[in-house]
Amino acid sequence: xxxxxxxxxxxxxxxxxxxxxxxxxxxxxxxxxxxxxxxxxxxxxxxxxxxxxxxxxxxxxxxxxxxxxxxxxxxxxxxxxxxxxxxxxxxxxxxxxxxxxxxxxxxxxxxxxxxxxxxxxxxxxxxxxxxxxxxxxxxxxxxxxxxxxxxxxxxxxxxxxxxxxxxxxxxxxxxxxx
Numbered sequence: 001x002x003x004x005x006x007x008x009x010x011x012x013x014x015x016x017x018x019x020x021x022x023x024x025x026x027x028x029x030x031x032x033x034x035x036x037x038x039x040x041x042x043x044x045x046x047x048x049x050x051x052x053x054x055x056x057x058x059x060x061x062x063x064x065x066x067x068x069x070x071x072x073x074x075x076x077x078x079x080x081x082x083x084x085x086x087x088x089x090x091x092x093x094x095x096x097x098x099x100x101x102x103x104x105x106x107x108x109x110x111x112x113x114x115x116x117x118x119x120x121x122x123x124x125x126x127x128x129x130x131x132x133x134x135x136x137x138x139x140x141x142x143x144x145x146x147x148x149x150x151x152x153x154x155x156x157x158x159x160x161x162x163x164x165x166x167x168x169x170x171x172x173x174x175x176x177x178x
Contacts, residue, residue: 003071004037011041023048025060033057034064055085059103066105076114079104083119094121 001009014021024035024047031054038045052060058081065075082103083096091099096119101108112120141159158167167177 004040007037008041011038015042015045020046025050025064027052027054027057031057033060055082055089058082058085062104062106072114075106079106079111079114080116083115087119093118097121 020038020042022035022038024038024045025033026035026047026049027033028049028051032039033050033052035045035047050057050060058078062075062078062082065078079100082100086096086099087093097108097112097115098121100106100115100119101111104111158169159165165177
């Protein structure tokens with residue numbers, strides 16, 4: 001059984017046991033702001049019309065969904081639709097992510113992780129990419145080639161992932177500064 005089917009089944013049972021606690025919120029043109037699963041559970045669920053724009057309906061849906069577990073894909077789609085609505089209002093694409101952070105209940109990091117690069121500030125996107133590359137280099141440093149000592153023994157040379165210091169593995173099995 002899918003997550004949606006499970007939610008709908010639970011809502012049907014809840015309605016039978018205690019009634020309709022929350023109405024389905026809609027825009028005047030019939031767009032569901034909050035309550036898609038309730039309508040699937042029972043098409044006659046009580047509704048309440050809110051006189052809001054499409055953009056405000058998306059913002060309300062984000063806030064209403066914040067209180068429950070919503071799939072990442074559903075949130076991603078809502079954020080994308082909101083980004084497109086803000087773009088239609090004339091907000092420059094690179095400022096849209098920050099505007100969404102101001103309007104929605106989600107953190108900047110989560111919002112940025114879900115939005116396409118088009119809607120992110122170029123400097124923040126570059127900074128994020130550089131941070132990922134630096135972290136990768138720290139976690140997976142290039143292994144320097146082993147050098148031969150005067151006694152023709154091979155020395156293993158390592159680099160400290162924290163400070164970058166060059167270290168060698170001594171005969172005693174301990175790391176020593178090079």
